[in-house]
Amino acid sequence: MIDGHYLLRRICYSGAAFFVCVTLTFFILHLMPGDYITNYLLSLSNTLPQEAVIQFYHQYGLDRPLAEQYLIYIFNILQGQWGYSYQYGLPVFPLIMKKLAWSLVILLPAVLLGILIGILLGAWSGWRSGGKKDLALFNIMIVVRAIPEFWWAIMAVWVFAFCLQWFPLGGFSSISVLDSGLDPRDVLYHAILPIGLTTSFVATGNYYLMRNSMIAVIGEDYITTARAKGLDERAVLWRHALKNALLPMVTMTTFQVAGIIMGNVFIETVFSWPGIGLLTTDALRMRDLPLLEGIFLLDTLMTIGAMLAADILVSYLDPRIRMGGHD
Amino acid sequence: MTRQALLRVSVAILCLYFAVALLAPFIAPYGATEIVGSPLQPPDREHLFGTNEVGQDIFSQLVYGSQVTLIFGFGAALLSVAISTCAGIVLGYYGGTVDEVVCRILDILMPVPIFPLLIVLTTFFNPGVVQVSIIMGVLGSIHGIRLIRAPALSLAETPFIEGARAVGAPDLRIMSRHILPNLMPVVTVKFVTASQHYLVMGVGLSFIGLWDTMTVDWGSMIQNAYSSGALSLGLWWWILPPGLAVVGISLALALAGYSLEEAFNPRLEVNRI
């Protein structure tokens, strides 16, 4: 069945990767001039009561030798205690989680739609590669990808929000939230532009990859065999070409998904959408190191998770890996 | 437009950008941070693109800003590709335990997300353009090494190279005279696409506030204009020039990259425009 060895190795590597990242964040945190508490207090410009300060010192072992602090740090991380944000004064982990939920409101539909559209268009384009329609679509995609995300976002806001006034300018809800609370439809209304934009970006990336994959597959001998059997174009496309072209896409798509989960910084910033992206921007401006490190660690975890998921998925889907060599 | 023509146009556009960046002091009528007029003036003869909210000349800012943007983009790309190429060739050529160890390390580092890491590191290092582009170059090379190593490996195993080794040709010579030239297509394409990627990323990072606020570059210009409400006030000259400048060079690089990729891999050919 699935190669246990290979999987085990990947899991160990993933663990090692996370470990490396945690070590890195630890050293950066502690190499900052001034110690953690002082920085924290300085940036808040309110004074904490003495008991809180003492509790901090104990929790982080700031009075202990470095090696011990390191171990305590790791222990804390694993337990979900990721430090306190400089600017909010709140624990990092729950803060990130809350914002992540908001990010997902945009990301989940955008990623799913984007992958679907990208793959379909890419397959269609690759199948007809070199033809006029492929040409046109390909060049459009190049231009779309070349224009930076934030610029698309700004232009979208200008055209759709200001000029046409079809959509709101940003944020996640209207002022009415103060009176009536959060209305899902209102939130959705605010989410349409960001979702649309994110979908486009995910789609262009997948389009390009899928098109390349398709082109590579079309040149393979088994496609000729399939045609030689007298199968019509549709059968050749669906049963033979697509199946093989989708295989490498599994890995690449999961990698992409991992990247986008934390990378929707620009769209969220332009639209003031309260997700991780906006959190990153704010944290960057305030030089809120613990928060930034927390985001970094979370991103690492998600990427690791995505890659492992891809490995497992591929080893299940590709018979060459699933079944091993010949007898 | 054929691929050749497209490539020429792209290169011409890039040369234009480079020229502007190099000749900035001669082209810009004012300093980048000089206050030269009343705020928010639309374009006129004195100020080609008008002024921003404190009265600085936008055209001058655009011209000087190109320096930062281009230095970051091309600097990071150059460094990243240089490291990837050298490391890739050395690993592919020598193979053995060093190769295995390094590959394991690269395997482990694969999931590390570069964008957040870059942000964390620059917060720590206090970002100057050169420093950040160096960090970006180093981080970016991690993925690139694999890309170069693969063809270098297969080249090193060809009978030709093996023969050269057997004859006693010095390793450095083999690598630079025989392996490197064969990899130039891959390396060139990688450089062009990396430049586009990092350049846009640089502007984006500036947009979200990576550099300190005194640095004038296209990203900070866009950010400034946007957050000050340029759109709602309809002050197009404030926000459009830097944005279009980025789009222009990004497009030129993207098209150049695709043309080159097509030239070296005919199967991806998308014949004419």
Place this chain on the structure above:
Amino acid sequence: MSLLAVSNLSVQFEGRAGTVPVLDHINLEINAGEQVALIGESGCGKTVFGMSVMRLLPSNARVAGSALYGGRDLLLASEQEMQQIRGKKIALISQNSASALNPVLTIGDQIAESLTHCTSYRGEDLKREVVRLLTILGIERPEENMQKYPHQFSGGMRERILIAMALACNPDLIIADEPTSGLDALVKAQILRLLRSVMQDRTLLLITHDLGTASALASHTAVLYAGEIVEYGPTHDLFTLPMHPYTQGLLASSPSAGFHPIPGMSPAPGQVPPGCRFCPRCSCAMEKCSSTHPVLKIAGKDRQVRCLRYD
């Protein structure tokens, strides 16, 4: 009775560097029940011949001439018509069994695909038919093996699977492209034996560079050089009394004859010399050979040769 009559088949490929001619006015007739071998070195255009008949050439191919089958010119038939002919009436056994099979489908599925195309077998009947085919082709434990994937089989096995796919619809003509290349001597002998028994009453076009394969399987042989047929005849006659210098050279270069290679190299497509294309390498070239292009002429019972020495 003529099954496939190819006349004046010329194939060129259009590329960035211009048009490259590969086949030049090929005439070949295959009668029902015959096994005809088309031999020639790698790259001489033999595979292109097979692909032209099947209309499976890439889009930059320019084909002229005619290929008459069942009263129809295959080269003019519509794509729909060709889809009815491929697999069912004319089947192809591709080169390179390693890449000719879809890696993500079981071999059972791939053989069944051929069957559903031309029969009404479904479900259990379909399975039985697949098993039957696999058994004929000498694949053991067919029920078990039909669930496996191509990469799980050896080269010889995959070749058998390809043959099974070709036989599935009981076609009039089978085109076998290099069925024994890449196989070691023992397996090759097995496959040849298998092909012999299976092709007994069938019409076969065998494309190969291997003289041994041709002599083992073919009743007639055509020799292809530089895009032209230079000799044709019953295999036995051709091999014992070759007429064209190239054929003679081919036979002399085999291990059993002493490994005497033909000096020089075949001309690249599009760079053929004027006059006789083999002249530069011919040991018995005459003066007029370098300027006069010989025509394929009858040279005895059922024999043709393209050489000025026999004019």
